[in-house]
Every structure is written in structure tokens, then in C-alpha cells.
Amino acid sequence: MNEIILCKYGEIVLKGANRKFFESMLNREVKRRMYLYGPCEVRASQSTITIDPKTDTFDIDGAYEEVKKIFGLVGVSRALKVEKSMEAIADALRAWVPTQLSQYKTFKVEAKRSDKAFPLNSPAICDECGGVILSTLPRLRVNVRNPDIVVRVEIRDTAAYIHAGQDKGAGGMPVGSAGRALLLLSGGIDSPVAGFMMAKRGVKIEALHFESFPYTSERAREKVVELAKKMSLYCGEIHMHVISVTKIQEAINENCEEDYFTLLLRRFMMRLANKTAEKYKCNALVTGESLGQVASQTMEALGVTNVLAEMPVFRPCIGMDKEEIIEISRRIDTFDISIEPFEDCCTVFTPRHPRTKPVLWKVEREESKVDVDALVDEAFETLYTIKITRGEAEAESND
Numbered sequence: 001m002n003e004i005i006l007c008k009y010g011e012i013v014l015k016g017a018n019r020k021f022f023e024s025m026l027n028r029e030v031k032r033r034m035y036l037y038g039p040c041e042v043r044a045s046q047s048t049i050t051i052d053p054k055t056d057t058f059d060i061d062g063a064y065e066e067v068k069k070i071f072g073l074v075g076v077s078r079a080l081k082v083e084k085s086m087e088a089i090a091d092a093l094r095a096w097v098p099t100q101l102s103q104y105k106t107f108k109v110e111a112k113r114s115d116k117a118f119p120l121n122s123p124a125i126c127d128e129c130g131g132v133i134l135s136t137l138p139r140l141r142v143n144v145r146n147p148d149i150v151v152r153v154e155i156r157d158t159a160a161y162i163h164a165g166q167d168k169g170a171g172g173m174p175v176g177s178a179g180r181a182l183l184l185l186s187g188g189i190d191s192p193v194a195g196f197m198m199a200k201r202g203v204k205i206e207a208l209h210f211e212s213f214p215y216t217s218e219r220a221r222e223k224v225v226e227l228a229k230k231m232s233l234y235c236g237e238i239h240m241h242v243i244s245v246t247k248i249q250e251a252i253n254e255n256c257e258e259d260y261f262t263l264l265l266r267r268f269m270m271r272l273a274n275k276t277a278e279k280y281k282c283n284a285l286v287t288g289e290s291l292g293q294v295a296s297q298t299m300e301a302l303g304v305t306n307v308l309a310e311m312p313v314f315r316p317c318i319g320m321d322k323e324e325i326i327e328i329s330r331r332i333d334t335f336d337i338s339i340e341p342f343e344d345c346c347t348v349f350t351p352r353h354p355r356t357k358p359v360l361w362k363v364e365r366e367e368s369k370v371d372v373d374a375l376v377d378e379a380f381e382t383l384y385t386i387k388i389t390r391g392e393a394e395a396e397s398n399d
């Protein structure tokens with residue numbers, strides 16, 4: 001049997017004059033990712049993208065799983081593609097119904113005939129197909145008001161399609177349609193979720209991770225690479241930049257009051273994020289911060305770091321409970337990696353009594369005890385980049 005994949009556009013159908021821009025971006029993304037599964041034709045019309053395998057070698061199971069991860073599509077389904085004749089449609093239904101409808105009690109058929117040359121009109125197609133389905137699985141009943149499943153038969157220009165049910169697509173907007181942002185990616189639960197949420201709104205994600213070798217280990221960095229690999233299955237290629245904050249942490253540790261350690265480190269992170277974003281042409285920063293989650297995420301503490309931001313900072317988890325964040329992290333399959341117990345630079349040199357209501361001038365006074373500019377420049381020199389594509393990490397570079 002000849003199977004195809006049908007994908008429904010999401011929010012982009014609401015775009016007015018710009019709709020073409022979003023559509024062509026989404027179509028390009030679908031093509032790029034579907035070609036990885038073998039030869040196929042990808043066509044878009046009437047808010048639907050059709051993926052039609054050209055040979056038996058096309059991996060339709062793999063393609064179907066992939067297409068559910070493409071932002072911009074709200075619904076996906078697998079359909080049978082058959083010759084445009086009632087005999088061919090009936091034959092196909094007889095083979096297809098036992099596996100596809102066996103778990104349901106009631107059904108109805110909906111027919112759509114965009115090729116008006118087809119000899120039967122829509123009600124007649126429904127009658128014919130309903131009859132074939134009932135004779136194939138006699139325990140099924142027709143229920144036009146509230147069926148368990150709707151079987152759709154569409155007579156299109158080149159073929160007839162039969163399908164039932166629809167899986168949820170990833171939703172959102174095509175990646176890249178909303179610009180590029182730099183995600184501060186730690187090994188925790190929240191930041192991969194934050195990156196996923198912004199990518200869903202069409203943001204192309206670039207990542208920045210801070211390490212503090214030898215206080216943080218090679219394995220801790222590997223864990224973050226694993227997280228980025230999972231994210232890349234949704235977000236596309238991710239360039240993950242890594243900066244060492246070892247010297248910064250040592251300087252803070254030696255010179256500043258302990259209560260301010262985390263806040264000071266976070267202010268350095270913000271400065272380095274500004275520089276990285278500028279270098280790699282990102283127009284916003286993204287963090288996994290959630291209000292009140294830890295001492296450095298009170299409104300006052302966020303304020304003390306936020307004053308240094310040179311661009312918008314998006315914090316999509318800010319109003320979410322941990323449980324809600326965990327739910328998403330399970331869905332995108334990052335949770336099990338995030339909970340692996342490895343240290344993060346934020347967890348070394350942690351103060352026993354961190355300031356929860358810091359005052360900016362006092363933070364600045366502590367900070368003035370170290371040479372901020374020199375430390376930032378020195379840390380920025382350590383930047384190197386790991387390219388993560390489709391679940392694989394490529395060689396590192398520091399260009």
C-alpha cells in the first residue's frame with residue numbers, strides 16, 4: 001500500500017501579508033528534514049503539506065516521528081494514497097480497516113471531492129465507503145453525531161487519500177522566523193525547556209554554557225552536550241559556545257564577601273552573554289529562570305543581573321512551577337539527562353547565606369574588588385564552539 005504523510009499548518013495561516021514568508025520557511029524546513037528519510041515529494045497546498053514517498057526505500061515511520069517535531073505544524077496524519085476509482089478505494093479500505101479501526105466502536109465517513117470530474121459526489125462516496133467498512137468489520141456502527149473515529153476520503157487532483165485520526169504536531173512557528181537568541185544553557189532541568197519554548201515561537205537557538213574546569217568536570221560538560229543534542233531534534237542545528245569562568249570564580253572567591261558569590265557570578269555571566277550574543281548576531285538572551293526558585297531568582301536578585309543586559313532577556317519559565325517545567329522536559333526527553341548528578345559552575349563556591357534581597361550599590365561595591373573588565377576579556381578568550389546537529393555533536397572549534 002502506498003502511504004503518504006499529511007501535515008496541517010498551525011498559526012501561520014493567521015498571518016496576513018507575511019504568510020508567504022512563513023510558509024516558504026516551513027516548507028523548506030519540512031523538505032530539508034524529510035529528504036533525510038529517502039526520496040520523496042513535498043508539496044504544499046490549502047494549508048496542508050503532503051509528503052509523498054517516491055520509492056519503497058523511504059522510511060515513513062522515521063519521517064512520521066520527525067515531522068511531529070517540526071514547529072509550525074499543528075496536526076499530522078498518515079494516509080493511504082490510492083488510484084482515483086471507487087474500486088481501488090474499496091480495495092484499499094478492505095485491507096486498511098482491520099488494522100486501523102479495530103479499537104473503535106463507532107465511525108463515520110467524511111468525503112471531500114476537490115476533483116469534480118470524479119463520477120460520485122461526496123454523499124455517494126460516503127455511502128459507498130461506509131458500506132465497505134461495515135462489511136469488513138461488521139461489529140462497527142455508524143454514528144454521524146459523535147463517532148469514535150472519522151474516516152476521511154479525499155479525492156484530489158492526482159489521487160485519492162484515505163486517513164483517520166490525527167496526531168498532534170509540535171505547534172508554534174517555523175524555527176528562524178522570529179530571529180536568533182542566545183540560550184544560557186546549564187545542565188539543569190529548566191534551561192533546555194526554556195530553549196525549547198523559545199524555539200517553538202520561531203526563535204533560532206544558539207547556546208552558551210559556562211564551565212569551571214577543574215571545579216566542574218569533563219563529564220558535566222558532556223551532559224550539557226547531551227541536552228543540546230536532544231534539543232536539536234526540535235530546534236535544528238545548535239552552536240553551543242563554551243566559556244570558562246574558572247578565573248572569575250577564583251577572583252570572586254578570594255576577594256569578595258561570600259554572600260554575594262552567586263550574584264556576582266551571574267553578573268559576569270550576563271556580561272559574557274552580551275558579548276557572545278553580539279559576536280554571533282543574537283538579538284536576545286534566554287534563561288531558564290523561574291521566579292523565587294532559588295535565592296538568585298528573587299525579583300531583587302534578577303534585577304541586579306538584569307541591569308547589565310544589553311538586549312531583551314526572555315525567561316519563558318518565569319511563571320511556571322517546577323512540576324510544569326518537568327512535564328515539558330519529559331516530553332522533549334531531556335529530563336533523564338538533566339537529573340544526572342553532575343556539578344555546575346553555579347554549585348561550586350556557593351554561599352551559605354546567599355542574599356535574597358540584594359541592593360545594587362552593595363553588589364557593585366563587592367564587584368569593585370575585582371578587575372571586572374580584565375576578567376571578562378580573559379574569560380571571553382576561552383570561548384570555543386561545539387556544533388550540534390540532529391542529535392550529533394561535531395568537532396569543536398574556537399574560531
Ligand code: ATP
Pocket residue numbers: 183184185186187188189190191192208209210211286287288289293294344345346
Ligand atoms: P536549570 O535552571 O537549567 O534547571 P539550574 O536551576 O541548576 O539549571 P540555576 O542556578 O537556576 O540553574 O540558573 C538559572 C539559569 O541561569 C539557568 O536556567 C540558565 O539559563 C543559567 N545558567 C545557570 N548555570 C549556567 C551555566 N553553567 N551555563 C550557562 N547558563 C547557566
Ligand code: MG
Pocket residue numbers: 188190191288289290293
Ligand atoms: Mg533553575
